[in-house]
Each structure stands twice: as structure tokens, then as C-alpha cells.
Amino acid sequence: MPWTFYSWFIFAALFIGAYFAWAWISARRTRRNDSRIK
Amino acid sequence: MSILIIVLTGYFAAVTTLAWFGYRRTRTASDFVVAGRTLGALVGGATLAATQISAGTFVGTVGLHYLAGVSFAWAWPGVWLGWIVAVVFVAPKLRESGALTIPDYFARRYGPICRSVSAGLIVVAYTIFLVAQYKASGIIVHAVLGWPEWTGIALILASTTVYSLLGGLHGGARIDLMQSLVMVTGVVASVPYMLGHLGGLDGLAHRLEAIDPRLLGWYYRPREVVAFAASFGLSLAATPLEITRFLAMRDLTAARYAVGVGFIFQAIIGASVMMIGMSMRALFPDLPSGDLASSVMAAHVLTPIAGSLLVVAAFSAIMSTVNALLLVAAASVVHDLYAAFVERPGPDRRLLAANRIAVVLLALVPVWFAVREVPLVQFIVLFQAKLVASFFFAPIVIGLNWRRSTAAGALSSMLAGSITCVGWSLMRQPPFGLDAVFPGVAVSIAVFLVVSLAGSTTPLQDHQAPLAERRA
Numbered sequence: 001m002p003w004t005f006y007s008w009f010i011f012a013a014l015f016i017g018a019y020f021a022w023a024w025i026s027a028r029r030t031r032r033n034d035s036r037i038k
Numbered sequence: 039m040s041i042l043i044i045v046l047t048g049y050f051a052a053v054t055t056l057a058w059f060g061y062r063r064t065r066t067a068s069d070f071v072v073a074g075r076t077l078g079a080l081v082g083g084a085t086l087a088a089t090q091i092s093a094g095t096f097v098g099t100v101g102l103h104y105l106a107g108v109s110f111a112w113a114w115p116g117v118w119l120g121w122i123v124a125v126v127f128v129a130p131k132l133r134e135s136g137a138l139t140i141p142d143y144f145a146r147r148y149g150p151i152c153r154s155v156s157a158g159l160i161v162v163a164y165t166i167f168l169v170a171q172y173k174a175s176g177i178i179v180h181a182v183l184g185w186p187e188w189t190g191i192a193l194i195l196a197s198t199t200v201y202s203l204l205g206g207l208h209g210g211a212r213i214d215l216m217q218s219l220v221m222v223t224g225v226v227a228s229v230p231y232m233l234g235h236l237g238g239l240d241g242l243a244h245r246l247e248a249i250d251p252r253l254l255g256w257y258y259r260p261r262e263v264v265a266f267a268a269s270f271g272l273s274l275a276a277t278p279l280e281i282t283r284f285l286a287m288r289d290l291t292a293a294r295y296a297v298g299v300g301f302i303f304q305a306i307i308g309a310s311v312m313m314i315g316m317s318m319r320a321l322f323p324d325l326p327s328g329d330l331a332s333s334v335m336a337a338h339v340l341t342p343i344a345g346s347l348l349v350v351a352a353f354s355a356i357m358s359t360v361n362a363l364l365l366v367a368a369a370s371v372v373h374d375l376y377a378a379f380v381e382r383p384g385p386d387r388r389l390l391a392a393n394r395i396a397v398v399l400l401a402l403v404p405v406w407f408a409v410r411e412v413p414l415v416q417f418i419v420l421f422q423a424k425l426v427a428s429f430f431f432a433p434i435v436i437g438l439n440w441r442r443s444t445a446a447g448a449l450s451s452m453l454a455g456s457i458t459c460v461g462w463s464l465m466r467q468p469p470f471g472l473d474a475v476f477p478g479v480a481v482s483i484a485v486f487l488v489v490s491l492a493g494s495t496t497p498l499q500d501h502q503a504p505l506a507e508r509r510a
Binding site for chain 2: 009026
């Protein structure tokens with residue numbers, strides 16, 4: 001199989017990993033802000 | 039065929055049971071439309087994925103991979119970017135607004151005329167989308183069971199309308215989770231079997247190379263792939279079908295994780311659908327239509343159990359999208375047209391009954407179109423995506439984040455965007471070979487900005503004031 005095939009899988013894995021990292025950081029920031037308000 | 043009927047019966051029984059549980063939890067119109075705003079990340083992610091993955095994926099996307107090979111898979115990043123725009127720029131402000139539907143948000147932000155126009159467009163665009171779903175179910179039933187296409191349409195119509203009627207989004211979201219798991223199981227189970235037939239990945243590559251070398255490279259040129267990705271992405275960033283799901287989630291953190299869960303479901307299904315389309319091209323290079331690839335595979339290539347699972351997975355994709363389309367379109371009709379203008383304020387029980395009546399009526403209208411000859415399923419799906427993007431992207435994505443946007447700007451951008459999109463789509467040879475989504479969205483944004491800026495010298499009316507200001 002050529003690179004156009006495998007590169008899609010690598011891209012998808014990196015994209016989803018980066019997204020979850022961002023969601024986790026955002027959730028932590030939200031929790032910290034909420035506890036500061038309380 | 040008997041195994042398929044047993045699997046289908048079990049599947050419909052499970053759907054009905056979950057719908058019944060949803061019915062018992064549905065007490066108000068808010069329960070019906072946004073599941074009482076209680077969905078967590080897993081159910082939320084499943085409902086986002088199941089709503090987006092439709093007949094377009096199981097029949098149309100398989101068909102396009104059959105036709106074009108690997109290159110169409112690069113449309114998925116467009117879908118994902120659309121969701122990221124939705125969760126970052128749309129979901130937080132939309133949740134803050136307290137709106138129950140998108141036209142409800144339009145009423146608060148831009149006034150009653152924009153509410154009616156947006157509710158009307160939702161009904162038109164989603165009727166077009168429903169035609170594709172019905173058509174696909176007819177194709178599957180005809181190819182797999184040999185029954186006439188209208189029986190597939192009747193099956194989807196009856197089953198989905200019943201569970202949409204009963205459970206609203208409480209039932210719909212949990213059924214979406216089950217359907218997402220069924221879809222993943224159905225497609226993933228098919229791939230090793232297909233590759234076994236072809237001698238693995240290398241065998242598949244050799245056969246495709248012999249048929250057309252472009253199937254392994256850029257059959258669709260990058261410019262065309264960008265057009266597909268943009269159609270899906272710009273539409274998903276603002277389509278009421280998806281973004282109203284964010285309103286149903288417990289909080290913003292759940293919504294963010296839900297998008298990630300949706301990505302995982304989509305990546306697995308997208309990769310499997312690509313393998314199925316390409317494997318079918320290698321095995322049956324001369325099918326009359328790519329739309330037939332998944333049904334022919336289920337009926338003639340897979341083992342009876344794997345084939346049955348794939349058919350149930352395709353039905354899951356169709357039913358989850360039909361359910362979402364019916365709920366959103368019914369809410370537009372009842373909450374934003376009927377309750378807003380005919381019966382103000384309506385008792386909640388009567389609104390709930392009106393929602394259920396609207397579901398039945400809206401489910402029946404597209405049947406008239408679906409029993410006729412229509413283009414490839416994926417092209418119908420793409421057309422409604424372009425129309426929704428041209429209509430909603432500017433007033434929702436920019437309107438939520440730009441203080442100077444006005445009702446006149448929103449109304450004129452919606453009309454200019456949709457007219458441009460439809461007009462461009464009707465051209466035989468569009469200027470510069472440009473896909474209709476680009477001029478549609480560009481004109482809509484330009485008109486939105488210019489008219490809003492030109493009109494902002496007059497004082498803002500109450501409904502035009504930024505939401506944060508009104509809360510203060």
C-alpha cells in the first residue's frame with residue numbers, strides 16, 4: 001500500500017491524541033477556575 | 039436470509055425497548071428536545087457520531103471509495119475540524135443563551151423573522167437529507183433481500199418514527215450509543231474477511247493498481263478533496279442537527295470529551311468503510327453503481343452472520359440520522375413556528391403532543407421524493423450540507439462571537455448564501471471549477487459583515503443585544 005493510505009491512519013491517531021490532550025487541559029483549567037470562584 | 043431476519047428482529051426489539059425507557063423519562067418538551075440536558079461524554083459522543091454517520095457513510099461513502107479509492111478518506115479531517123469549530127466557538131455561547139433549538143437562538147439574537155426563516159430552512163434542508171436516508175434503505179433492502187425499494191423505505195419510516203415519537207432525545211441518545219457500537223462491530227467484522235479474500239493489503243493494492251492506479255493515489259485531486267472536506271466541515275460547524283446535541287449535554291467539559299469520543303467512533307468506521315469500498319472495487323470492478331457496493335458485499339461476499347451485522351449497522355446509521363433529523367425538524371416546526379406564532383404560550387403537554395404529531399408528518403413528506411429516481415445518495419447528502427453551511431455558518435458561528443452582528447445582517451446573509459449555493463449548484467460548468475460551498479459561504483459571510491456594519495449606526499434593539507449584556 002502506498003503512503004497515501006498509511007499516512008491517513010497516522011494523521012487520524014495524532015489528531016485524536018492532540019484533541020484529547022486539549023480537552024483534558026481545558027477541563028483542568030475549568031475545574032481550577034470553578035474552585036477559585038467557590 | 040433467515041439469519042438476517044433474526045438479527046434484524048433482535049435489533050428492532052432492542053431499539054423499541056430503549057425507546058420505551060426513553061418514553062418513561064420524557065415528561066416535558068425540554069426532555070423530548072434536549073434530553074433534559076443530562077447527557078455525559080460517552081452517550082454524547084455516540085450521539086454526535088451516530089447523527090453524523092448516515093446512509094451517506096454506509097452507502098454513499100462506500101460508493102465513493104469504490105469509485106475513487108483512498109483519496110476520499112481525506113474528507114474526514116474536514117468533518118473533525120467542523121466539530122472543533124462547533125465545540126470551541128459555538129457550543130459555549132449557545133449553551134449560555136439558554137436556547138432550546140437553533141431558531142430559538144435566532145429569536146433571542148436576531149428577532150422573530152430570522153427565527154421563522156431559519157426554522158423554514160431547517161425543514162427544507164432536512165427533508166432533502168431524509169430523501170437520501172430513505173433512498174439508501176430502499177437500495178439496501180432491494181439488494182440484500184430482493185424486496186422492492188419501497189419496503190425498505192416503509193421499514194425505516196415505521197421503526198424510526200415510532201422510536202422518535204416515543205422517547206424523544208432521551209431514548210434517541212441511548213439508542214445512538216447502541217447503534218454506534220453496532221456500526222463499529224458491523225464494519226470492523228467485515229474488513230478481515232474481505233482482506234482474507236484478497237490476500238491481505240498487498241493483494242488489495244495489486245488488484246487496485248491493475249484496475250486504475252489513481253485508486254491508490256489522488257483520484258480526486260487535492261482541490262476536490264478540500265471541497266468535500268469544506269462542505270462537511272463548514273456544515274457541521276453550524277448544522278442544527280449536530281449543534282443542538284451540545285445543548286443536551288451535562289456541561290461544557292462533557293461536550294468537549296464527547297467530541298473526542300465521536301472522533302474515535304468516526305475514525306474506526308471511516309477507516310473500515312474505506313477498506314470495504316476499495317475491497318469491493320477489487321472484487322467486483324464493474325458494479326453499475328458504487329452505491330450498491332455495501333449491499334452486494336453483505337448479500338454475496340460475507341458470511342451470513344457478518345453480512346447480517348453489516349446490514350444492521352447500515353440500518354443503525356440510517357435510523358440514528360433519521361431520528362435526529364425528525365427531532366430537530368419537529369422542534370423547529372412546533373417550538374419555533376407553532377408555539378411562537380399560533381399558540382402563545384402553549385401548555386407543555388400540548389407542545390409535547392404537537393412535537394409527536396410533527397414527527398409523523400415530517401417523516402411522511404420525503405417518501406414522495408424517495409420513491410422516485412434520485413442522484414447518488416452521497417451527492418444528495420453533500421448538497422444539503424452545502425446548503426446548510428451557506429445558510430447557517432455566518433449567522434451562527436460569527437453571530438455568536440461578534441457583538442456588532444444585526445438582524446438585517448443575519449437575514450440578508452442567510453438569503454444571499456442559500457441563493458448563491460443553489461444557483462451555483464445548478465450551473466453546468468461553475469466558474470473556476472469552484473464547488474458551490476465556497477461561493478455560498480463566502481457570499482453569506484461578506485453580506486453578513488457588510489450589512490451588519492452598515493446597520494450598526496442605528497441603536498440595537500433588545501433582541502439584538504449581545505447575550506451577556508442582556509443577562510447583566
